[in-house]
Amino acid sequence: MACNSSTCQSSCFRNEDNINNVGEHPRDTVPIETSKNRTSVEGEQPSPCVKCKTNRTISAVGSPSGENGGDAGKFCGDCFRSNLYGKFRLSVTSHAMIIPSDNVLVAFSGGSASSVVLQFVHEMQHRAQKNFEASRDRSLPVFGVGVAFIDESAVYPVASNKYDKSIQQIKSIVYNLPPPLKPLHIVPITDIYPSDSGGKDRLGKLLDAVNDITGKEDLILHLRMLALQKVASEKGYNKLILGSCTSSIACHVISSIVKGQGYSLSADIQYVDARWEIPVVLPLRDCTAQELNLLCWLDGLKTVELLNSRRAGINSLVSSFVTLLQEENPSRESTIVRTAGKLKAFHFNRIPEINDCDMPLATQRRIKRYNQKPQESISSEFFCPICNSPLDNSELLSLSAHDGSQSSKLNVCCCSSCKFQILPKDPTLMEQFYLLLPQQLVSRPKSSNHGNISLLR
Ligand SMILES: [Zn+2]
Ligand SMILES: [Zn+2]
Numbered sequence: 457m458a459c460n461s462s463t464c465q466s467s468c469f470r471n472e473d474n475i476n477n478v479g480e481h482p483r484d485t486v487p488i489e490t491s492k493n494r495t496s497v498e499g500e501q502p503s504p505c506v507k508c509k510t511n512r513t514i515s516a517v518g519s520p521s522g523e524n525g526g527d528a529g530k531f532c533g534d535c536f537r538s539n540l541y542g543k544f545r546l547s548v549t550s551h552a553m554i555i556p557s558d559n560v561l562v563a564f565s566g567g568s569a570s571s572v573v574l575q576f577v578h579e580m581q582h583r584a585q586k587n588f589e590a591s592r593d594r595s596l597p598v599f600g601v602g603v604a605f606i607d608e609s610a611v612y613p614v615a616s617n618k619y620d621k622s623i624q625q626i627k628s629i630v631y632n633l634p635p636p637l638k639p640l641h642i643v644p645i646t647d648i649y650p651s652d653s654g655g656k657d658r659l660g661k662l663l664d665a666v667n668d669i670t671g672k673e674d675l676i677l678h679l680r681m682l683a684l685q686k687v688a689s690e691k692g693y694n695k696l697i698l699g700s701c702t703s704s705i706a707c708h709v710i711s712s713i714v715k716g717q718g719y720s721l722s723a724d725i726q727y728v729d730a731r732w733e734i735p736v737v738l739p740l741r742d743c744t745a746q747e748l749n750l751l752c753w754l755d756g757l758k759t760v761e762l763l764n765s766r767r768a769g770i771n772s773l774v775s776s777f778v779t780l781l782q783e784e785n786p787s788r789e790s791t792i793v794r795t796a797g798k799l800k801a802f803h804f805n806r807i808p809e810i811n812d813c814d815m816p817l818a819t820q821r822r823i824k825r826y827n828q829k830p831q832e833s834i835s836s837e838f839f840c841p842i843c844n845s846p847l848d849n850s851e852l853l854s855l856s857a858h859d860g861s862q863s864s865k866l867n868v869c870c871c872s873s874c875k876f877q878i879l880p881k882d883p884t885l886m887e888q889f890y891l892l893l894p895q896q897l898v899s900r901p902k903s904s905n906h907g908n909i910s911l912l913r
Pocket of ligand 1: 505506507508509510511531532533534535536
């Protein structure tokens with residue numbers, strides 16, 4: 457599964473301290489100084505923004521520590537902002553991630569990636585609203601936006617004052633956005649269990665049953681997606697927007713390979729993932745964590761001190777490794793994602809061609825252009841009940857040969873990675889583990905997700 461904003465396994469939140477501690481934000485772009493008022497390095501004219509060739513670059517005006525190279529050294533604030541928004545907009549329009557009749561749910565974790573994605577989705581909605589008011593016939597509706605925060609304090613306990621502060625910050629970020637008002641859903645992760653079944657207790661026991669530290673973290677990630685899917689479905693949203701960025705996807709690529717998830721990897725890293733009941737879209741796929749951090753700093757976008765714990769195990773090792781690679785060469789993360797992007801995608805990563813009169817003609821044309829031909833994608837009808845990864849042929853063979861109890865069936869149905877890292881090794885513990893899993897997980901293989909492509913609308 458591609459990580460959502462709150463699961464970003466990389467550096468999206470790396471520079472948060474820097475971001476939060478910066479007092480002044482150079483909101484306005486400053487023109488190049490003339491030789492008369494120049495106070496910078498003697499005798500050296502700072503080079504202007506590479507795009508507009510007029511304004512001073514962000515780093516010349518003053519940027520967060522360690523941001524003198526990269527985009528801060530190339531662009532002025534305005535050009536950097538419009539460049540980043542342009543990348544987001546291109547992803548959204550070319551893959552029809554948001555169309556006028558949609559009601560989208562933004563998964564918000566409080567990190568810089570989710571702050572930016574919320575801001576951008578808001579700007580898009582704001583523009584749509586203005587167009588709607590200006591149009592004579594008012595035929596195009598304005599898409600709805602909601603925000604969901606998955607509260608994981610049941611898994612990662614935090615002091616109540618810290619928790620209350622973070623929740624207040626989230627509320628202030630969402631409710632302080634200009635109209636249209638966006639509903640905020642703060643959902644405890646224990647909501648994946650029925651309310652009367654002692655969810656917190658069951659979740660605790662379930663996680664205790666997983667010995668592997670990486671397996672435990674990954675299981676929480678899958679449960680978080682389950683919680684997001686549940687709230688999206690119950691509250692009437694039809695798309696789920698995640699803040700996964702190039703950096704977090706690059707980490708996911710490397711860690712998936714290490715975990716033996718090579719077969720299903722390409723499913724997780726596309727712009728659209730419609731294997732879920734509520735299709736998932738990744739509009740920040742082409743933006744790096746560094747860019748998102750810089751925008752947060754530049755525009756004073758607030759981030760929230762995360763309630764989630766630090767990463768551990770393979771995910772943490774990979775995150776430090778990718779950070780190191782990126783420090784060495786700032787295009788490494790993009791290279792990893794571009795290279796992995798050459799793998800064949802799955803049929804549920806296809807953009808459906810919708811004949812919808814609500815969708816602008818240009819968008820329909822773009823979808824056609826970006827769509828892969830059917831023979832260029834892999835079709836898969838069976839999914840791992842724990843992580844929802846498509847299963848490959850060898851895994852399917854053992855599935856068809858099996859006829860046993862529910863709990864031993866789970867052992868057969870799972871992908872090899874979940875078998876190795878999440879399921880208990882001791883067969884006598886399987887029954888207990890099976891009973892502790894949320895019902896939606898264990899019932900998923902029966903309901904078979906392969907019809908989900910029709911739900912992309
Ligand atoms: Zn510029
Ligand atoms: Zn799995």
